[in-house]
Amino acid sequence: MSAQLEFFYEKMLLIRTFEETLLRLFSQGYLRGTVHTCIGQEACAVGIIAALNSEQDTVCSNHRGHGHFLMFSEQNMYGLFAEILGLESGICNGKGGSQHLHVTNFYSNGILGGMVPVATGIALAHKLKKENAISVVFVGDGAMAEGIIYESLNMAALWQLPLLLVVEQNQIAQSTPWTLEHGSIIEDRSPAFGVPRIAVDGNHVESVYNTAKELITQMRIDNAPRCLVLHTYRLGPHSKGDDQRSSTELAMNQEKDPLKQLEILLTQQIVTHIKMRCQKRISDMLTHFLIS
Amino acid sequence: MPTYLKELQQGLFTLLTNDQRIILLGEDIIDPYGGAFKVTAGLSTQFPGRLITTPIAEAGITGVAVGLALRGYVPILEIMFGDFLTLCADQIINHATKFSSMYSAVSCPLIIRSPMGGGRGYGPTHSQSLEKLFLGTPHLKIISPSNFHNPGRTIQQIVQYESNPVLFIEHKLLYSEFLQVSNEIIHVNLQSSEEGYHTAIIKNYTVGNPDLCLISYGGTSRFLPKLLTDLAVEEVRIIAVLPEVIDPAPIDILVPYAAAARRVVIAEESTADFGWAVGIAGMLYEKLWKQLDCPIKVVTSERCVIPTASEQEKEVLISALKIENAIMEVLSWL
Ligand SMILES: Cc1ncc(C[n+]2csc(CCOP(=O)(O)OP(=O)(O)O)c2C)c(N)n1
Ligand SMILES: [Mg+2]
Numbered sequence: 001m002s003a004q005l006e007f008f009y010e011k012m013l014l015i016r017t018f019e020e021t022l023l024r025l026f027s028q029g030y031l032r033g034t035v036h037t038c039i040g041q042e043a044c045a046v047g048i049i050a051a052l053n054s055e056q057d058t059v060c061s062n063h064r065g066h067g068h069f070l071m072f073s074e075q076n077m078y079g080l081f082a083e084i085l086g087l088e089s090g091i092c093n094g095k096g097g098s099q100h101l102h103v104t105n106f107y108s109n110g111i112l113g114g115m116v117p118v119a120t121g122i123a124l125a126h127k128l129k130k131e132n133a134i135s136v137v138f139v140g141d142g143a144m145a146e147g148i149i150y151e152s153l154n155m156a157a158l159w160q161l162p163l164l165l166v167v168e169q170n171q172i173a174q175s176t177p178w179t180l181e182h183g184s185i186i187e188d189r190s191p192a193f194g195v196p197r198i199a200v201d202g203n204h205v206e207s208v209y210n211t212a213k214e215l216i217t218q219m220r221i222d223n224a225p226r227c228l229v230l231h232t233y234r235l236g237p238h239s240k241g242d243d244q245r246s247s248t249e250l251a252m253n254q255e256k257d258p259l260k261q262l263e264i265l266l267t268q269q270i271v272t273h274i275k276m277r278c279q280k281r282i283s284d285m286l287t288h289f290l291i292s
Numbered sequence: 293m294p295t296y297l298k299e300l301q302q303g304l305f306t307l308l309t310n311d312q313r314i315i316l317l318g319e320d321i322i323d324p325y326g327g328a329f330k331v332t333a334g335l336s337t338q339f340p341g342r343l344i345t346t347p348i349a350e351a352g353i354t355g356v357a358v359g360l361a362l363r364g365y366v367p368i369l370e371i372m373f374g375d376f377l378t379l380c381a382d383q384i385i386n387h388a389t390k391f392s393s394m395y396s397a398v399s400c401p402l403i404i405r406s407p408m409g410g411g412r413g414y415g416p417t418h419s420q421s422l423e424k425l426f427l428g429t430p431h432l433k434i435i436s437p438s439n440f441h442n443p444g445r446t447i448q449q450i451v452q453y454e455s456n457p458v459l460f461i462e463h464k465l466l467y468s469e470f471l472q473v474s475n476e477i478i479h480v481n482l483q484s485s486e487e488g489y490h491t492a493i494i495k496n497y498t499v500g501n502p503d504l505c506l507i508s509y510g511g512t513s514r515f516l517p518k519l520l521t522d523l524a525v526e527e528v529r530i531i532a533v534l535p536e537v538i539d540p541a542p543i544d545i546l547v548p549y550a551a552a553a554r555r556v557v558i559a560e561e562s563t564a565d566f567g568w569a570v571g572i573a574g575m576l577y578e579k580l581w582k583q584l585d586c587p588i589k590v591v592t593s594e595r596c597v598i599p600t601a602s603e604q605e606k607e608v609l610i611s612a613l614k615i616e617n618a619i620m621e622v623l624s625w626l
Contacts, residue, residue, distance in 0.1 A: 121359020151352030
């Protein structure tokens with residue numbers, strides 16, 4: 001059990017350290033364009049993707065996808081970093097940048113909601129090939145206002161496709177709280193289309209993992225779609241320095257930081273050890289790219 | 293002679309027979325209905341499981357086809373009326389064409405077929421030639437065979453040759469037309485590009501140089517047999533050049549014909565201004581500056597709504613008469 005927690009903690013911390021480094025490099029002028037970090041939401045990426053088989057399952061991700069990517073393909077961390085730095089050695093030759101990532105079975109794009117029908121088509125391909133594979137797509141609560149997601153839910157239900165729609169309900173979209181974006185709760189959406197839904201605490205990595213594992217086991221048997229709503233909180237800015245939420249609100253949510261939750265459960269010694277390992281991996285990476 | 297529709301059906305039949313990657317999707321495409329214009333008639337019966345009739349969700353089904361294309365299939369998606377392609381634009385422009393170009397080593401062999409054009413009284417939202425909106429989109433090929441081409445051959449060529457998205461535009465009025473071949477007056481040649489696509493070269497004379505080069509594509513071909521025959525009677529020598537790939541246009545194939553004639557008319561059914569004809573004219577000016585006898589004349593439909601009422605519709609759409617008038621105007625330059 002503890003081994004699993006350590007594993008989750010290390011994965012989440014690597015994502016956190018990687019992204020905090022990005023924010024620092026941004027302010028130092030190494031990066032251009034934009035980066036959206038998933039600081040505070042690492043348990044969503046780690047819990048879901050740990051439950052997949054990356055050899056056969058596919059992931060479609062969104063603008064906030066570094067965490068999804070690193071969890072899916074940690075071995076391509078340098079390629080991701082190079083991509084974000086705008087180097088030709090990046091996984092997309094520097095063409096894609098932060099929001100447009102691809103290796104093997106992983107695809108991300110910067111158009112909110114637009115990957116959901118694509119993931120539905122991928123799920124159809126999985127089903128037609130009888131591969132027993134799952135197509136996962138990540139969206140935010142804000143994206144859940146995009147109409148094409150509902151066209152996709154209808155088709156996933158109609159054709160009974162192995163599509164797992166994961167909604168990271170971090171309660172905000174850029175600057176707008178979800179209460180100003182939605183007239184009804186997101187949990188009620190997919191069931192109306194015939195797609196069963198489960199909602200869990202997205203900051204609790206074990207809950208996310210166990211729920212995802214259970215859903216995926218069911219989906220490999222019945223090949224049918226599911227929706228998983230993860231309640232979480234964006235601890236960082238939308239992209240860089242663009243955050244007007246109150247410090248009280250932020251402080252309250254710091255308490256629920258998914259990393260802190262695990263630090264309480266692990267021994268001090270292990271935490272320190274993992275922190276050092278992650279720091280070293282990131283500083284080795286920076287050295288490799290000649291960044292101090 | 294077979295019709296445009298029959299040849300297209302035959303092309304799809306051959307593809308489904310020979311290539312297991314092919315999947316047809318679209319609204320109302322399965323039997324007994326077989327598609328709003330019957331292009332897929334009979335196919336769902338002959339190829340069970342290979343045709344998927346979809347919900348009425350043009351954006352969503354385009355995305356689904358993109359997903360299939362990313363994962364080893366060659367989806368051929370029918371959008372019932374070309375006017376509805378506005379709904380597919382995000383999936384075409386921000387998804388399909390981006391995946392094949394911004395990711396490394398990803399192909400997205402998506403084919404979207406759609407009927408365009410007016411002349412049947414379908415009114416403002418079912419008669420347009422909206423391929424215009426997609427012209428110039430990077431990594432998108434737009435192909436629109438005329439009835440001097442063979443659309444069944446073309447669709448097979450696309451499957452064989454392309455790994456990126458293609459818009460395949462069919463003019464509604466061509467479906468019932470017979471494919472055109474040479475006769476005593478009109479001589480048809482098909483010139484092949486390196487990629488194997490055809491440009492139809494049609495002459496209404498046998499000896500000498502052309503008086504004028506008429507460049508067009510797709511559905512306007514329906515006017516040409518009669519128009520070119522009538523002009524032959526008046527001893528006006530026309531060379532008509534119709535590429536089936538309209539974007540990126542095979543400009544190097546067009547230039548020598550335009551240069552030989554020194555007078556050029558470009559016709560398209562879409563609305564006036566900022567369209568295909570204007571774009572081709574711009575490219576020709578760049579290559580043929582000072583080699584032409586007079587300005588290039590562009591003929592299009594009017595820039596307005598396409599009315600349902602027959603007489604009003606005729607007034608705004610391009611016609612044989614409007615093309616003929618343009619030809620006469622250009623020939624009247626001294
Ligand atoms: C179609 C589209 N509209 C708007 C944007 C600009 N945009 C990028 S992220 C974002 C907020 C997204 O909120 P949400 O879906 O909740 O995801 P989160 O950022 O909270 O992870 C917006 C408006 C976009 N990228 N795509
Ligand atoms: Mg959000």
